[in-house]
Amino acid sequence: MLIGQFLGTSAAEGVPAPFCRCYACEDARRHPENQRLRTSFRVDKKMLIDFGADAPVQAMKYGDFTELEHVLVTHTHDDHLNIHMMMQAFWGRDRDKPLHYYFTDKAYDITDKWCNNSWILKGQVARWVKEGIIVFHRLEYYCRYEINGIGVIPFEGNHKGNIGENSAMYLLELPDGRKLFYGLDSGRYPDKTLEMLKEHKIDIFISEATMGTAGKHPGGQHLCLDDVKELSECLLKQGTLNENSQLFLTHISHRTSHSDMIKAVNELNFPVKTTVCYDGIKLL
Ligand SMILES: [Zn+2]
Numbered sequence: 001m002l003i004g005q006f007l008g009t010s011a012a013e014g015v016p017a018p019f020c021r022c023y024a025c026e027d028a029r030r031h032p033e034n035q036r037l038r039t040s041f042r043v044d045k046k047m048l049i050d051f052g053a054d055a056p057v058q059a060m061k062y063g064d065f066t067e068l069e070h071v072l073v074t075h076t077h078d079d080h081l082n083i084h085m086m087m088q089a090f091w092g093r094d095r096d097k098p099l100h101y102y103f104t105d106k107a108y109d110i111t112d113k114w115c116n117n118s119w120i121l122k123g124q125v126a127r128w129v130k131e132g133i134i135v136f137h138r139l140e141y142y143c144r145y146e147i148n149g150i151g152v153i154p155f156e157g158n159h160k161g162n163i164g165e166n167s168a169m170y171l172l173e174l175p176d177g178r179k180l181f182y183g184l185d186s187g188r189y190p191d192k193t194l195e196m197l198k199e200h201k202i203d204i205f206i207s208e209a210t211m212g213t214a215g216k217h218p219g220g221q222h223l224c225l226d227d228v229k230e231l232s233e234c235l236l237k238q239g240t241l242n243e244n245s246q247l248f249l250t251h252i253s254h255r256t257s258h259s260d261m262i263k264a265v266n267e268l269n270f271p272v273k274t275t276v277c278y279d280g281i282k283l284l
């Protein structure tokens with residue numbers, strides 16, 4: 001059964017950020033409903049996109065991961081990929097199913113580093129793979145896979161992970177016929193990704209809005225609200241979005257408060273219905 005729940009909506013630092021006293025962090029300290037855990041999206045009981053730094057807390061708040069079988073990895077930054085959760089899966093080894101991780105491009109190579117390093121997770125990863133507790137898969141950009149009864153197509157992003165890989169954005173063909181696109185951490189989309197998206201009509205468009213109202217990211221590896229508006233106009237023009245598509249903004253950094261995000265979105269007049277996500281919000 002589809003859930004479509006954001007278990008976390010912050011960028012890498014969390015909101016409030018531990019070492020920050022900016023107005024947005026102070027606002028979040030005064031108003032716990034404005035606090036954000038690190039990014040994670042639950043498609044259904046069996047599938048997650050991003051399994052990040054706050055996963056154990058998210059399991060306490062929004063429900064356990066006992067039925068989780070599939071993790072789509074966008075990239076290897078720690079806010080999106082918490083490798084300690086593999087240890088947790090081992091501790092819960094009365095599970096009858098393995099935990100599958102899906103990587104694209106060079107991101108998959110990190111699994112070799114995990115398997116061949118005695119310092120990482122007590123040197124156990126190779127054994128968990130051998131025993132079938134953990135299974136690693138390599139996906140190719142722009143190819144279609146069937147995972148968990150859902151069509152999955154990874155698209156190349158423009159954001160470098162820990163081992164220099166480009167990020168993956170995921171298009172999901174949901175069992176009810178809708179198409180969901182998960183675009184974070186995207187940066188400015190590569191031309192090929194924009195081109196390949198012309199073949200799809202997206203109903204639910206999830207985008208990073210990392211820089212909020214704080215302006216453009218040096219190097220272009222993250223998007224601000226102006227960038228997301230420009231991107232959604234481009235996707236609307238090329239037919240990937242339509243007037244009934246909905247845009248959901250997540251991966252929001254601490255520099256813009258939740259209320260200022262909403263205010264800015266209203267003022268910018270996005271071309272499709274746009275929601276500023278908060279932790280726990282459900283879409284499907
Ligand atoms: Zn991130």
Ligand SMILES: [Zn+2]
Nearest residue numbers: 020022025254
């Ligand atoms: Zn701050």
Ligand SMILES: [Zn+2]
Nearest residue numbers: 075077159185
């Ligand atoms: Zn990142």
